[in-house]
Amino acid sequence: MKRDLSAHPTAILGAGPVGLAAAAHLAARGLPFLVFESGARIAEHFESTRHVALFSPWRYNIDKAARALLTAEGWLEPELDKLPTCGEVIDEYLRPLSQLPAIAPFVRLEHRVVHVARAGFDKLKTAGREHAPFLIRVTTADGTRDVLASAVIDATGTWSTPNPLGANGLPAEGEREHAAHFAYGMPDVLGTQRARYAGKRVLVAGAGHSAIGTLIALTKLAEEAQGTEVHWALRGHNFERILGGGSNDGLPARGALGARVKNLRDTGRLHVHADFKISAVRSGAHGFTIEGMKNESARYAVHDIEEVIVATGARPDFSLASELRVKLDPWIESTEALAPLIDPNVHSCGTVRPHGHRELAHPEKGYYALGAKSYGRATNFLMATGFEQARSVVAAIAGDMAAADDVQLELPETGVCSTQWSEDSSACCTKAAKVEPAPKSSCCGGPPVKRADACCVKDEVAKDSGASGCGCGPAKTRETGEKASTL
Template sequence: MIESLSRLPVAVIGAGPVGLATAAHCLERGLPVKVYEAGAAVAANVRDWGHVRLFSPWEFNIDPAARRILLATGWSEPPADGYPTGHELVEAYLAPLAAAPEVAAIVETGVRVHAIGRHGIDKVISRGRETRPFVLAATDGQGRARRDLARAVIDASGTWASPNPAGANGLPAAGEADLEDRITYRVPDVLERERGVYAGKTTLVVGGGHSAANVLLDLARLAEDAEGTVILWATRGSDLTRLYGGGANDKLAARGALGSNLRALVEGGRVRLTKGFAVTGVKPEGGKLLVEGETCCGPRVLGPVDNLVAATGQRPDLALTRDLRLDLDPWLEGARALAPLIDPNLHSCGTVYPHGHRELAHPEPGFYTAGIKSYGRAPTFLMMTGYEQVRSIVAALDGDLAAADAVQLTLPETGVCSTSRREYGCCGEPAPDPRTASCCGQAA
């Protein structure tokens, strides 16, 4: 006999910043809630990039409902203008939040949810779906399978565990799968834990986002006292305006400095940049790696290199929700209604319009995607966006549509925003006049 839906918990997948914020909002509204975390401790993904410093200060990294729970425990809030590392975010905020008695009672670690469906019916059946509880197929820390029921599901599992390959077409480049144990798909700790791997070596970083920038800046610091450290950088695109950023015009000063400092390294010759390089292959050579690519000037090979860091972003794991009715944007793989607001093909500045439960819902009643996973493959997510998303979703689940629809999201401006994208040639120069030159600037 199945319990009444109203007595079942809201299931939250992932105990990272957005998942724990979801729990806080459910607790404040008196909604039963259960949080599932695959890692051995909360915020497992954040701990993996714990050495990286955020470019958003504390004032933007703490959810309001979570703050209220923490203050009731006697917690001391970090200074609003400080910039935490991932480890500091966990130690000063997420771990204390998870330890608060009411939160600790509803978070379970070491439990991986593999699939989600509806009790007693499959994806094809339409009639009465909203009356059926969700079924979560999970495995606990001892490898035991179980089935849990939920009235609603909020997927805040993120995308960190699903990195994109180095291959420019979205598939692993030729030879990449065979060499994946020699390729890093995360942000390595080159200054401390993995210093010995990178000091005095040649490293190629592939990618044009903030993760790539962090790796490059750390490698440059390493090169200051580790003789022989050589830094190569390859980007698929040729217009780096968004990454270099708005400098002093960026409302997040650390984000502006990230781009400005990286640009200075390139212009000063400390980082050797190859723009417009689409990775097509990786092959070993004498204990090192050669990285093959295409440009509009023809094939090119970078290397040999000792290390290859594929900072090429992440993608959502769609296997988890294969048996649910989702409405996903066909290229971003995020919520379809949200996609036009965040599509990097349309928005050069990374700004986002306010959005909430309506944009994040799917044809599957009671299921929502929140946090960075709601953005699919788009790279512009900020933590405070996720906090407002789940505030709206939880209000909707509680039947408070007035609060759910009153979405307010004011994000710090990047200082870089235009409605038209300038076209660039493959070698990083403005695209030439096709009447007088080829793509490499040679006379036609």
């Protein structure tokens, strides 16, 4: 028997930037919703990075539906070309958004969603499943209760499940035993955590923007606090790829991060440990020793480390959806349709192909993971991507398929292809070392126009002509089931 799901709200899990954007789109369409936030305030995970300056200006950090609702209530938008901190995004945008009359009554703080299922159906049962409402099990200060929902937008992110220090994806031996001296993500080393790191030998692990931003902050601390020593552990050695596109980057502040940390490396203010695959943390006479392999074959160790900051990214936790029919790509852990568009082993330039409800859909009809969680273990996520995801998915929930399918996403390029720089080559195309680098405004011609299996325009043109590709990407595509070979 088909049930009328319109009697139930859409459940939004997480009151961060993408979750609140989804709420704004639902409110704009007059659709009922509830937002469940595990923290005592909105954007609890985002709050932990309030000290961090974003490299994307305000224009990329404000959802269109949210802007319309805010403006109608007299909100004045900030200067669009200014670079905000995470704290400013919360204070000047997210909190006012959450307090709007169209949203505030439907936000439930300190409501932790622990399970999502289909009411009356376990994972095995199929017949009639899509007509049953979702059952959202929530824990609160007053106990556990179940809430029914017509659809689920999971915007819980990945911040609470950081990747470990160990190079093989598992915690390094001794990592948990030394947990008191480990921090994950981007601690406020120049502010609230200053006393913890001042005068210490600190090792930062990771090669992304979080690691680079933390290294820059620590070297500033070292200038102010005598005895502070900064070590940088990274698993690769190709700094051209790691440090990014510099002045070619469509977001100048993002490009400047790489340039600044390159200067710190070149002037000796960073102790760099490249090609270091960490496997163990051991107690020593003065602090502890970080052990692993160097260049895949030689034992290597960094001694007398007192604090470790692990900035190696994060991964999604789908345990709350264990009773749903969720289908994930085996290594990216996004949906299978989205994975080819974001796989860092394959794609270039940091520019993501437009994608919406179709790429985000799971076999469990009505369940969508949005935001950073939708990217699985891939790290090239920007808020603007999540806003367009929310717009498309809400349109699909509303039954407006024309709007849902009209996905448009314009993101600034990084100025460097992720597959452009192999660990052994500095050529733009790894199989054609004599090819000149692409113009400043475009990497290997820019992102592909229509092919999900292409890494750039050059690759797309080559494949359209029947060739295997231009050489920018891996020798074998994702469809072969093999990983890319250029990283």
